Every structure is written in C-alpha cells, then in structure tokens.
Amino acid sequence: DTAVSQTPKYLVTQMGxxxxxxxxxxxxxxxxYWYKQxxxxxxxxxxxxxxxxxIINETVPNRFSPKSPxxxxxxxxxxSLELGDSAVYFCASSAGFGQETQYFGPGTRLLVL
Amino acid sequence: SQQGxxxxxxxxxxxxxxxxMNCSYKTSINNLQWYRQNSGRGLVHLILIRSNEREKxxxxxxxxxxTSKKSSSLLITASRAADTASYFCASQRPDSWGxxxxxxxxxxxxxP
Numbered sequence: 001d002t003a004v005s006q007t008p009k010y011l012v013t014q015m016g017x018x019x020x021x022x023x024x025x026x027x028x029x030x031x032x033y034w035y036k037q038x039x040x041x042x043x044x045x046x047x048x049x050x051x052x053x054x055i056i057n058e059t060v061p062n063r064f065s066p067k068s069p070x071x072x073x074x075x076x077x078x079x080s081l082e083l084g085d086s087a088v089y090f091c092a093s094s095a096g097f098g099q100e101t102q103y104f105g106p107g108t109r110l111l112v113l
Numbered sequence: 114s115q116q117g118x119x120x121x122x123x124x125x126x127x128x129x130x131x132x133x134m135n136c137s138y139k140t141s142i143n144n145l146q147w148y149r150q151n152s153g154r155g156l157v158h159l160i161l162i163r164s165n166e167r168e169k170x171x172x173x174x175x176x177x178x179x180t181s182k183k184s185s186s187l188l189i190t191a192s193r194a195a196d197t198a199s200y201f202c203a204s205q206r207p208d209s210w211g212x213x214x215x216x217x218x219x220x221x222x223x224x225p
Contacts, residue, residue, distance in 0.1 A: 004155070031211060033211075040217065041150075041199060041217065041218050042215065042217055042218075043156075043201065043203075043215040044215070045212050045213065045214075048210065048211060048212065055210050055211070056210055056211075056212055090155060090156065092156075094211060097210070097211060100143075100144055100146065100161055100205060100211075101146070101158050101161060102158065102211075102213060103158065104148075104155035104156040104157070105155050106154060106155045107153075107154070107155050
C-alpha cells in the first residue's frame with residue numbers, strides 16, 4: 001500500500017500554463033508538507049498544513065497556492081508557470097503538528113519549457 | 114538560507130567498506146534526521162537523533178551528534194551496492210513548526 005502518493009509523476013508543460021499536483025496520504029497523519037528540490041538536489045520547504053490549516057508558508061511566489069480539502073490531501077496549484085519552476089516537488093506527511101519523522105511521496109518532476 | 118552543509122558532496126567506495134558523511138548546521142536544534150534518496154525516488158527516513166542524545170544506532174547505521182560543534186555524522190558500515198543513494202541530513206529547530214532544514218546531500222556510490 002502506498003503511504004504518500006503524488007500525481008502526476010511527470011509533468012511537462014509550457015511557460016505561462018497553470019498546473020496542479022495532487023498528494024494523498026493514507027497514514028492517518030494530521031500534517032502535510034510541500035518541498036521543492038532543485039537541480040542541485042537542494043530541498044526546501046514550501047508549505048505545511050495541519051488539519052487543513054496552513055501552518056508554514058515560506059517565501060514562495062503567490063503563483064503557488066496549496067489547498068487541503070481534507071487532512072489526507074494536500075494539492076499544489078501553480079499559476080503562470082515559469083522556467084525556474086522546473087524542479088521535483090515532494091509531498092510529505094507527519095503524524096502530528098511538529099511530529100518529527102516525515103514520510104515522503106515519490107515526487108513530481110515538473111519541466112517547464 | 115541553507116541550514117545544513119554536508120561533506121563530502123560525493124563519496125565512492127567498494128562493497129564492504131564503511132562510508133562516513135558529515136553534516137553541520139547553524140542554529141540550535143530539537144533533533145537532526147538523516148534521509149536517503151535513491152535516484153529518481155522520494156526520501157526515506159533513516160534515523161533521528163535528539164539534541165540530548167550523542168549517538169544512535171540502527172542496523173548498519175550509526176549517527177553521532179555534537180551540539181557544541183553543531184555537527185552530526187552518519188556512518189554506514191559494511192556497505193552494499195544497494196546503499197548507493199544520496200544521503201541528506203535535516204535539522205528541526207524547536208520553534209520551527211515541524212519544518213525540516215535540509216543539507217545539500219552526499220552522493221554515495223558503492224561499487225560491487
């Protein structure tokens with residue numbers, strides 16, 4: 001059984017388009033995260049939600065909008081995609097707010113042309 | 114800013130050898146964690162060491178933490194080809210709301 005799943009796995013799109021990435025966890029966790037991994041493999045947190053409420057909102061362009069319809073899902077919508085948005089986006093979850101271990105999804109590889 | 118720095122950036126060893134990688138961080142922490150990332154895959158949690166702990170073991174993994182030097186090390190003993198991956202340290206500050214600050218990672222290649 002997949003613990004944290006993301007769709008799509010790959011996303012190739014043109015500049016200026018709007019796209020969404022979906023994340024679901026079946027671990028019963030309360031907290032979910034979005035991370036961005038750049039081409040040098042550096043991982044940086046973007047957002048965190050706890051029980052559908054936004055907890056962490058790093059300095060991310062407002063073209064990125066997370067949405068959590070319920071605590072098992074955290075989606076990421078990106079408007080007006082730019083070349084610099086090309087990266088791997090990882091969703092993660094943890095048991096609770098501030099609970100240490102995070103469980104990561106397989107990643108969504110976004111390429112903006 | 115990047116919280117963690119890892120050293121070395123890349124490590125190439127033969128099966129059976131030990132692999133050691135180091136991580137430094139900048140601020141006080143609640144805990145420090147190590148994750149593994151196989152090529153094209155997500156991150157897998159390996160081990161967590163709390164700020165009041167100095168050493169922790171899990172199977173062939175040994176992690177140390179020196180809070181006075183703000184550094185940690187991960188030792189993989191008797192490495193296997195399947196250990197080939199990128200290894201990341203991630204620190205968690207007390208006031209960070211669960212946020213992990215990742216290092217740049219160490220790319221480990223284990224050749225048979």
